[in-house]
Amino acid sequence: xxxxxxxxxxxxxxxxxxxxxxxxxxxxxxxxxxxxxxxxxxxxxxxxxxxxxxxxxxxxxxxxxxxxxxxxxxxxxxxxxxxxxxxxxxxxxxxxxxxxxxxxxxxxxxxxxxxxxxxxxxxxxxxxxxxxxxxxxxxxxxxxxxxxxxxxxxxxxxxxxxxxxxxxxxxxxxxxxxxxxxxxxxxxxxxxxxxxxxxxxxxxxxxxxxxxxxxxxxxxxxxxxxxxxxxxxxxxxxxxxxxxxxxxxxxxxxxxxxxxxxxxxxxxxxxxxxxxxxxxxxxxxxxxxxxxxxxxxxxxxxxxxxxxxxxxxxxxxxxxxxxxxxxxxxxxxxxxxxxxxxxxxxxxxxxxxxxxxxxxxxxxxxxxxxxxxxxxxxxxxxxxxxxxxxxxxxxxxxxxxxxxxxxxxxxxxxxxxxxxxxxxx
Amino acid sequence: xxxxxxxxxxxxxxxxxxxxxxxxxxxxxxxxxxxxxxxxxxxxxxxxxxxxxxxxxxxxxxxxxxxxxxxxxxxxxxxxxxxxxxxxxxxxxxxxxxxxxxxxxxxxx
Numbered sequence: 001x002x003x004x005x006x007x008x009x010x011x012x013x014x015x016x017x018x019x020x021x022x023x024x025x026x027x028x029x030x031x032x033x034x035x036x037x038x039x040x041x042x043x044x045x046x047x048x049x050x051x052x053x054x055x056x057x058x059x060x061x062x063x064x065x066x067x068x069x070x071x072x073x074x075x076x077x078x079x080x081x082x083x084x085x086x087x088x089x090x091x092x093x094x095x096x097x098x099x100x101x102x103x104x105x106x107x108x109x110x111x112x113x114x115x116x117x118x119x120x121x122x123x124x125x126x127x128x129x130x131x132x133x134x135x136x137x138x139x140x141x142x143x144x145x146x147x148x149x150x151x152x153x154x155x156x157x158x159x160x161x162x163x164x165x166x167x168x169x170x171x172x173x174x175x176x177x178x179x180x181x182x183x184x185x186x187x188x189x190x191x192x193x194x195x196x197x198x199x200x201x202x203x204x205x206x207x208x209x210x211x212x213x214x215x216x217x218x219x220x221x222x223x224x225x226x227x228x229x230x231x232x233x234x235x236x237x238x239x240x241x242x243x244x245x246x247x248x249x250x251x252x253x254x255x256x257x258x259x260x261x262x263x264x265x266x267x268x269x270x271x272x273x274x275x276x277x278x279x280x281x282x283x284x285x286x287x288x289x290x291x292x293x294x295x296x297x298x299x300x301x302x303x304x305x306x307x308x309x310x311x312x313x314x315x316x317x318x319x320x321x322x323x324x325x326x327x328x329x330x331x332x333x334x335x336x337x338x339x340x341x342x343x344x345x346x347x348x349x350x351x352x353x354x355x356x357x358x359x360x361x362x363x364x365x366x367x368x369x370x371x372x373x374x375x376x377x378x379x380x381x382x383x384x385x386x387x388x389x390x391x392x393x394x395x396x397x398x399x400x401x402x403x404x405x406x407x408x409x410x411x412x413x414x415x416x417x418x419x420x421x422x423x424x425x
Numbered sequence: 426x427x428x429x430x431x432x433x434x435x436x437x438x439x440x441x442x443x444x445x446x447x448x449x450x451x452x453x454x455x456x457x458x459x460x461x462x463x464x465x466x467x468x469x470x471x472x473x474x475x476x477x478x479x480x481x482x483x484x485x486x487x488x489x490x491x492x493x494x495x496x497x498x499x500x501x502x503x504x505x506x507x508x509x510x511x512x513x514x515x516x517x518x519x520x521x522x523x524x525x526x527x528x529x530x531x532x533x534x
Contacts (some may be wrong), residue, residue, distance in 0.1 A: 010489035023467060087470070165508025231510060233486040236436045306516060310443060317440035321485060366439065 010234035021240040024081030035070025045379035074128035081136030095169035100139035101290040103180040126251030146172035211245030254360025274372040280316030283338040286394025297409035356380035436485030438465040447518025
């Protein structure tokens with residue numbers, strides 16, 4: 001049974017399209033985080049600050065920066081995904097990426113007004129993420145198909161290799177772009193004038209039920225814990241599928257926040273990484289603190305010392321493999337329950353309005369809890385307080401299990417000692 | 426003796442960097458000339474395209490990447506192994522370093 005889970009998790013983790021999806025999103029992360037910094041700077045929780053910013057004209061510059069960094073998520077992701085997938089096939093990644101980028105713009109509908117035409121920011125950011133995924137992956141597949149079939153411009157002998165290389169992408173790239181041009185044409189003929197709304201409604205709707213709802217979130221948390229339990233990177237395997245939804249929700253909150261409207265979502269990227277998985281997958285912050293404070297056996301004491309510092313930065317591999325948690329049935333129950341509890345508590349306190357919702361600031365997942373909650377909610381104390389509460393709850397959940405484990409460990413250590421003693425006598 | 430280049434790979438290069446510090450310390454104590462690096466899988470792929478390392482060790486949580494890296498380094502004859510879970514969890518730099526050196530020696534023979 002466990003071997004089966006491990007095999008499935010491994011296969012998902014190694015799947016080339018999912019890996020490319022993850023790489024693509026990873027590529028846009030620095031821009032998202034830089035954008036988030038300006039989102040914070042533009043909205044520091046000081047009385048009169050935002051008005052003052054608007055007065056001196058900085059507010060509009062800040063929001064321009066946010067739109068031009070955070071807001072380019074899909075544009076960067078489409079390049080990154082095609083690049084990564086092409087590299088997997090050992091064909092030129094940069095060319096594939098650029099061609100996918102072009103294809104993305106080709107299928108995106110124009111905005112036309114008296115001032116000229118262009119494409120909407122809405123589709124360059126998270127709103128275009130689904131099209132980016134589809135266009136990025138399919139473009140790379142078509143591209144590598146033609147390159148591998150050797151459908152390239154042949155140069156006469158004597159032409160420098162660098163020149164030949166620059167022409168190599170030409171015909172395959174042309175095929176990709178013609179393909180997307182035709183797609184755009186036929187969609188138009190079929191009366192579908194916007195591929196973005198089409199994909200968001202077909203692909204996005206079912207996924208957002210899973211990724212955006214409380215129940216779906218609990219399922220994902222359980223899956224993540226089970227994957228980690230067999231020793232496979234849970235976030236690494238599940239995220240490619242579901243993170244686009246979380247990021248879309250994050251971005252929807254960001255846009256609503258910038259527009260001064262009510263924030264539409266609770267389950268966002270920050271909700272998962274900063275509020276649910278505090279201390280890492282399985283909300284192990286409670287576990288490492290229990291080990292650090294309450295463990296009596298030598299082994300567990302040592303593990304407490306080793307795991308607590310990385311745990312504060314949400315890195316828990318030492319605990320996962322060292323304690324271990326992996327395949328340790330004594331810890332399976334709290335390993336699933338603790339992050340679920342964190343999710344439920346945070347969700348309901350945000351839904352009821354007691355705690356501020358995340359405003360769309362993407363905080364790096366390695367940011368320690370309490371600080372991360374404060375930042376993610378745009379500088380609201382309630383965001384920090386709820387993390388203190390969930391942190392305490394995870395300690396309570398892990399405590400009895402750590403005690404039990406510690407007791408049997410103590411017994412073992414005592415036995416070993418008496419063994420050694422009897423040997424020396 | 427030339428410097429032994431040891432490359433550690435995990436998802437983001439975060440937890441392997443913890444191990445890297447400990448392996449470096451162990452190497453220093455023993456007077457072993459070893460260059461230990463910890464990278465994310467993407468960074469590692471890029472690095473391997475440019476330069477050769479003596480051994481590639483993969484974090485147990487991303488052990489499904491082993492076949493991918495084996496493919497990448499197949500021509501360069503670089504040994505690839507998944508780090509033992511226990512050693513990884515204990516961040517046992519000494520032991521992982523020993524394993525790495527053993528893999529290098531076996532590979533050279």
